[in-house]
Amino acid sequence: MKYEIRKNTREISYKKRAEIKEGCTLEQDNQEPEIIKSFDNKGEALSELKQYKSDICKLSGGAGTYYAVTEYYVEENEYDEDGEWVSGGDVWEFSKMQIELVEKPSYETLGVYSDMESAESALNDYDGENEVYLSF
DSSP states (O other): OEEEEEEEEEEEEGGGGGGOBTTGGGSSSSOOOEEEEEESOHHHHHHHHTTOBOEEEEEEETTEEEEEEEEEEEEEEEEOTTSOEEEEEEEEEEOBOOEEEEETTTTEEEEEESBHHHHHHHHHHOOSSSOEEEEO
C-alpha cells in the first residue's frame, strides 16, 4: 500500500467558476495527475501534504476568461510486486484552498474562503467604503 501526494490541474471557465472548491480537479475526464512523492505511511503523507497549497490563476484566452486550478492530495493505492497498480484511488485529504477577500488601500485580509462561491458571496456582500478584491 502506498500513500501518494499527487498534483492535478483543471481549467474551469469563468461561467463555471462556482465549481472551484476542494476536489474540483478530480471532476474531469482524461486526467493525468502527477505523483509528487510516495509514502508507506498515511500519517507521513498527510503531514507532508500540509506543505502544499492549492493554486488558482485567472487567465484569458481565445475562449475568454478561465481559471487554472492546481490541487495536491493524498491518494491511497495498492501495487503488486512488479509495481503495477492493483487497486485504490481513495483520496484522504486535499491541500488547502485559500481565496482571500482583500481591502484596498490597506491590503488587509477581510476573510479567507475555501471555495469560489463563498468568496464571491462575501465580495458581493461587502458594504464598506473601500474597494475590495479576491486574491488567490
